[in-house]
Amino acid sequence: MTHTDYTKQILNIKDENIYFNENCLEIKRINNVDTKVFHGYLTYTPEYCPKCGCINEGFDDIIKWNFKKNCKIKITKVCGFNSLLILDKQRFLCKNCNRTFTASTSVVDFHKQISNDTNLNIKLELMQKGSEKDIAKRNNVSSNHVNRILDKISQDKLIKNNGILPKKFGIDEFSATKDTISKMAFITVDHENHNIFDINDSRLSLDIEKYFKRYSKNERDKVEFITMDLYKPYYKLMHGLFKNAILISDRFHIVIQVRNALDNTRIKLCNKSNPNYKKLKKYWKLILKNESNLDDTNKKYNKHFKKEITQKDIVTYLTNTDKTLYNDYQLYQGIIKSINNRNKADYINIVHNNINNKFISKKMKKSLKTFINMENYILNSFDYEYSNGIVEGTNNVIKQIKHTACGYKKFKHFKARIMLIKGILNPITQN
Ligand SMILES: [Zn+2]
Known part of the structure; x- marks a missing residue:
């Protein structure tokens, strides 16, 4: 050689x-x-x-x-x-x-x-989690150089916009960058490949309408299911855009609503004049836990109760200290159970029988009103297995990406990184 x-x-x-x-x-x-x-x-x-x-x-x-x-x-x-x-x-x-x-x-x-190999290496690193600053340091280039590469990637079409929409998708929003409207971005997740379909820099109804209208009416009419949280304006918008789609409220968000109402009632009882103050403060997790997952056999010594006691007994004791807490708790557990068993009749009974229950909290009543208001969409979640779980999971990954980079100034950089890391965009093969 x-x-x-x-x-x-x-x-x-x-x-x-x-x-x-x-x-x-x-x-x-x-x-x-x-x-x-x-x-x-x-x-x-x-x-x-x-x-x-x-x-x-x-x-x-x-x-x-x-x-x-x-x-x-x-x-x-x-x-x-x-x-x-x-x-x-x-x-x-x-x-x-x-x-x-x-x-x-x-x-x-x-x-x-800067050699082409170095640029290739930077592109490969941009597809992994890690901040642009660290990538720059590892490749002995300036952060500006890495940002220029990201700029170039974002200039190229960020999605394969071949005019085809997923037939089943979920929508949501997430906290984005300062250059997006109200710092929020709008995300569409494909239920079939469990990955991001696209991210839009605005979640305003007008912008979302404009965004989806880039797709032909014929294509929009093919959409079968859309999952989303309980934000009412989105339902009207989606009906207008996708006339054949079945809109499904996310089960998780239904539970979250009543869960927050129950927890709010507990927090209100946590004042120092309440003799059970410390217990209510400490055992919030047990109160929010699905009743059927509470341990009701193993007794353990508990210094607050000064005796051996099971998880189930702790919750029974605490929920019996206040009438509103008791009623909110029963309602919350009933709704969880009906959703887990996909028992529509139980769910309808619980919601309608309690709407005039004067022993539940105001916040709980407000949740029930929302549920009745959106009943058709919520009941769809009993009939179809699609939920926004995959969207929520994706949002967690997005949060991590943002956190690792200590935030992003420009939406286009943030979006490009998300698309690269989620493997939707391949900068090596795109040219
Ligand atoms: Zn010549």
């Missing part, structure tokens, strides 16, 4: 026209960091003149002129060291047009100082 061969092996350089001499490597301190500096040169016989297009057939057409010396190219790290390729590039003179030009290489684009 020649020096050229093994140096190129180490640096993963495939360009046949780059050569290295025996003493091509030196260690230099650059910006206070030890850097491996490789010196090489680039030369070949050009096939034609890029200036005038004249074909190079012999000595009279294009001749080697001089070298453009010391072109700096940042390459990927070697054994963890920042590395630099200093390339002397051959210059040519075209006798046909009398102009000169410089040799080009696949290692780096014309007029660029």
Whole structure:
């Protein structure tokens, strides 16, 4: 193997026209960091003149002129060291047009100082969780350079907008960036492949309408199911846009509503004049737990009760200390049970029989009113297994991405990162 061969092996350089001499490597301190500096040169016989297009057939057409010396190219790290390729590039003179030009290489684009391999590596890292700042540091480039790559990715179409919508999808919103309206973005998740379909930078009804109307009416009419939380304006909007779709309220959000109402009642009882104050404060989790999952056999010594007691006994005791708490609790557990058993009749009975119950809290009553108001959509969730669980899961991943990067200033960067990390966008194959 020649020096050229093994140096190129180490640096993963495939360009046949780059050569290295025996003493091509030196260690230099650059910006206070030890850097491996490789010196090489680039030369070949050009096939034609890029200036005038004249074909190079012999000595009279294009001749080697001089070298453009010391072109700096940042390459990927070697054994963890920042590395630099200093390339002397051959210059040519075209006798046909009398102009000169410089040799080009696949290692780096014309007029660029960062190698294509480094850029590829940055793109690969952008597909993993991790902040842009860390990616920049690992690749020995500026954060701005990483952001420019993200910019370019976001300029290309972020979705394969071939005019086809998922037949079953969920919608939701999530906290996005300052440059989105009210800092919220709108997300559509495909129920069939369990992945993001798209993210829109506004959740306003008008914008969402405009967004979905990019798809033909024929395509929109093919949508079969849409899941969403209990935000009423979305239902009207979705009905208008997707006339054949069955709208399904998310089961989880139904439970959350009554759960919050019950917890609110408990918190109100947590004042220091209440003799059960400490117990109510400590055992909030048990009160909110699905009754059937409470342990009612194992007694454990409890310092608050000063005796051995089961989980079930603790909850029974606490819920019996207040009439509103007791009634809210029964209602909450009843709704959980009816939903878990997909028992529509039970659910309807519980909601309708309690709407005039004067012993439940105001907040609980408000939840029941919402439920009656949206009964058709809620009952759909008993008939069809689709829920917004996958959307919520996706939103958690989005939160993590935002958190790792310590937030994003630009929506387009945030969106590009989400799409890259979720594997919807592949910057390597997209060109
Ligand atoms: Zn020429």
